[in-house]
Amino acid sequence: MNEEINVVSLIGVGFLGKQIAEKASLKNYTIRLYDVNAEDLDKYSEELRMKKKTEGEVTSHNSIEEAIKDADLIIEAAPEKLELKRELFTIIGKAAQPNAIIATNSSSIPVSKLEDVVEQKDKLLNIHFYNVFTMPMADIMRGTKTSDDTFERGKKWVESIDITPLIVKKECYGFVFNRVWRAIKKEVLKIWAGGYADFEDVDKAWRIFMGAGLAPFELMDQVGLDVVYDIEMSYYKKSGWDDDKPPQALKDFVDADNLGKKTGKGFYTYK
Ligand SMILES: NC(=O)c1ccc[n+]([C@@H]2O[C@H](COP(=O)([O-])OP(=O)(O)OC[C@H]3O[C@@H](n4cnc5c(N)ncnc54)[C@H](O)[C@@H]3O)[C@@H](O)[C@H]2O)c1
Known part of the structure; x- marks a missing residue:
């Protein structure tokens, strides 16, 4: 477990969001979940609680604000639509704790395209997972203002859940692999x-x-x-x-x- 990060919130809990939540829950992180599809979310968070072998809690929430209020790391994994991600980042930016890392799991959108809608531009990251259980690697890429501290904390967290970080040295559409x-x-x-x-x-x-x-x-x-x-x-x-x-x-x-x-x-x- 990465000691600087305890609470991880997932915004968008579909195919990838579920895998990330499950992987992190196995390492004792507290997991908070939000999805517009509330019915599926409740069913899924119950399943995850049953599956988990660790102490950290798993909770589902009815609003983004609730789901991220104590989060140290927020990972957005909603559909690959730029405008939707900009809307979500606007809400997340306003409700996140000042030191929280805000990451997108986008497969193709550099986080720099979401920078102008949040104040805390130094806290932004692309953390792009592949299939978490069969391809345990994740691209990590900065925005134009991401701090070294954010990058290092994000990288360490990825390592802490047994995922190999792929360091993207400068902004690149498509990241590494x-x-x-x-x-x-x-x-x-x-x-x-x-x-x-x-x-x-x-x-x-x-x-x-x-x-x-x-x-x-x-x-x-x-x-x-x-x-x-x-x-x-x-x-x-x-x-x-x-x-x-x-x-x-x-x-x-x-x-x-x-x-x-x-x-x-x-x-x-x-x-
Ligand atoms: N599918 C993959 O293999 C894969 C791999 C790496 C990255 N990604 C990226 O992950 C993201 C999600 O992909 P996915 O395959 O999990 O898609 P998905 O359609 O399975 O899941 C998206 C989830 O987001 C929810 N959602 C929709 N609008 C929302 C909103 N306004 N607020 C909160 N939740 C909302 C949906 O209900 C759904 O549960 C995309 O950016 C995609 O590019 C996908």
Whole structure:
């Protein structure tokens, strides 16, 4: 346990927020949860309390202000929409304790894009997790005014929950490894949507080439195709290049609620 951080609040408790909460709860941190979907949140926090093997408490809250009032670290893990994250950071900035670190788990938005809505600009961080239990690493990136103290405390906390920190030395869209993954994702989507090959064949080739592991279309299904689409749109909005625009065929999946594992159908079908 990192002694400077005791209470960790998660704002947005979906696919990733849940994993972060669970991992931190195993290390005795006090976990506070807030999500707009209150019904699911209550069910989930009860599950987490049952699963936990440590002393720290897990509580769910009806407002962001309540959920963060005694937090030393706040991690926002709401959908990948810049305007939504700016709204959340505005509320968080006003209600957080002065020394609290405010981090976003965004996959593509540098925290500098959220800086102007909070006073405590020195406390901001990108802490970008991957799948917490199968890919235990997290990119850590500063905003333009993040202090060394914030960066070090954030890094130590990540290490304290047995996650390897990936230090981003200067602002980079896609951080460290997500940038590599993004290049792969962009190309395989183009191959599939352009009708050049079936996604199953791309995944098959990947497994042979890499020796094993989760293949790109399988991984996108796991991440959630709505999340993948929003991330790709975020890169596209940044560059404005047509080449970065995600294919319409991916949007069609999202519109049809074929979001991957979470809805039972994406590229693959799940029982
Ligand atoms: N899915 C992944 O593999 C993955 C990996 C790394 C980072 N991320 C990033 O994590 C963030 C969340 O992604 P996810 O996959 O967990 O998405 P998700 O859709 O599973 O979860 C988002 C959660 O945010 C909640 N939410 C929506 N509006 C809210 C609001 N105004 N206030 C509080 N909660 C709100 C939703 O109810 C939902 O529970 C995104 O920024 C994404 O880029 C995702």
